Amino acid sequence: MNRTVAFVLARAGSKGLPGKNIRPLAGKPLLAWSIAAAHACPDIDEVIVSTDGDDIAEAGSAAGARVMMRPPELASDTAPPKDAVRFHVSKMSASERPDIIVLLQPTSPLRAVDDISACVSSVRDDGFDSCATFVEAPGDVFRCWRPTDAGMKPLHKNYDPWARRQDHPEAYVLNGAVYAVRAKPFFADESTNWLPGRSGMALMPTERSVDIDTELDFAFAELLLARRGEDV
Helix, strand or coil: CCCEEEEEECCCCCCCCCCHHHCEECCEEHHHHHHHHHHHCCCCCEEEEEECCHHHHHHHHHCCCEEEECCHHHCCCCCCHHHHHHHHHHCCCCCCCCCEEEECCCCCCCCCHHHHHHHHHHHHCCCCCEEEEEEECCCCHHHCEEEECCEEEECCCCCCCCCCHHHCCCCEEEEEEEEEEEHHHHHHCCCCCCCCCCEEEEECCHHHCCCCCCHHHHHHHHHHHHHHCCCC
């Protein structure tokens, strides 16, 4: 069995941008973009919105997702997302429980269906325990510095910050758009880690890796959507 369930975790309490998860982006609530991408992906069997907010629940239901409410202690800004998924799966019947869990954060509305499929395929077909989307690291991370009592020091001790960029190794960062993981290693790992076991990488381009956290991010995402001129 490879029952695959996508979770869209959308808390009501956003400190930076209140109501962010249901704020309109190009004409529809932000979380609706993630729901639409999941519905369009043939690898996803069910889409669940996890929330503590009635307005978010209403928007999630209107977008066609199953809504599961979580208690306040699992919806604080310090509560690990993994704990919310654990809670919801524990409430499911045996036939509903997923073999593969996919996390789609609502703040990554520009992901493509192929990005979701790439992560699921890595877990389902390629033997990985988990997979996530990455983007090429902006700038040269090996030229990063850190303040110390003795002054500024290179962050990476084993690399020369003055070396040419092309002499440094390739570097990628998580963009938060998609995580896929087999349920067994996911639940066996009691940490907050979303990449247990042998993990794979699905590379996404910069233009699909926007993570919405500020007003500027919203404006940038709308600009990219307008330039793309297409729906999910």
